[in-house]
Amino acid sequence: MTKVYTTKELIQILASERQACLKGERLKLDVTVSGSPILDQFIQAEGLQKFTAYQDFKAAIHQYQSENNVSGIIWQEVTVKGKKLSYPEVDAQLAALTSDIEILKAAKNEILEFWEEVILGMDLYLSINHGKLHQQIEIEDYFRITKRSEWAGLLVYEKSKFLEIVLQLGWGKPEEACYKRGFPASGSEYIHAVNPGQQPIT
Template sequence: MSKVYTTQELIQILAAERQACLKGKRLKLEIKVSGNPVIDQFIRTDGLQQFTAYQDFKTAIHEYQKENRVSGIIWREVTVKGKNLHYPEIDTELIALNGDLEILKAAKNSIVEFWYEVTEGMDLYLSFNNSKQHQQIVTSDVERIVQRTEWASLCKWENSSFLEMILQLGWGKPEEAYYKRGRPRSGSEYIHAVNPGNRPIG
């Protein structure tokens, strides 16, 4: 039986392939921008060829994940205000298997509880328009979103004078939710907590 790559190995393989594509070492040559050969000869397609080559490779890795049941989960650790949380999330370049989704769902409550604990007294904002805009909300708004979502993830922005804790609340497949490609079957909402008087930056 041949060796099955681990989650970490697949992440490294994808990172190396992404770099190769960005450097122009991998191109998908049959890309046509307009479909009109007269126009296409005047349009540079390097970037599109690189992007498409990487997307094709990534799709092959996702198929490999499914065939070999290689999890897309990575484990993160976050420390905020002296409190720690070890939690699962799907690597942004991989997909979630059905078992991964169950792990994410099981971890949701502990992630949300941790977020509530470390954001007590902070101002809350819901981001929209691809996080370009934020609307201030209250805890009851967050609770309604928590009730209708399946999994959660965290992101922290911090320096000596600023703290922002972002709670991602999602449903469906994380790989579709990250870039809003899967709506309505997959998606997520981002809740930003910042110290009073500050605005979200993430």
């Protein structure tokens, strides 16, 4: 019987392959920058060749996940203001199975309840223009966004005098929801909570 790699093993394999690609040990040599042989001789194509080699490998891993029913879910734990939450998310390099998306949907309300509890008294900002800008919003705006989202994720950034709690409200496939790659079928909105008078930095 053929061994099926676990989620953890696939994450490690992808990390090793990414390093190999970054070091130039893996290149997709048939990739050109402009498609023009005359122009391409003056342009460094190696960066694009490294990136494409890794993207091809990652696509093969996603196919492997689908064929072997290997989940992309990892469990995260976060503590904010003395309150702890364990929640699922899809690893940034893996794909979500249909069953993974159901797990994310089932965890949404618990994540929202935690977020609502720890952001009391904080200012809220909506990430706009692909995260380059932040627009202050009210709690009512947050509730409207939650209604059209299917799943949620968290990111906490904390330093001695600074706290930012980012809530990702997504729909569709998590691996396509970042950076609007799969929009409109998949996507995310990001709401940043910071202490009054502070601005989001992520």
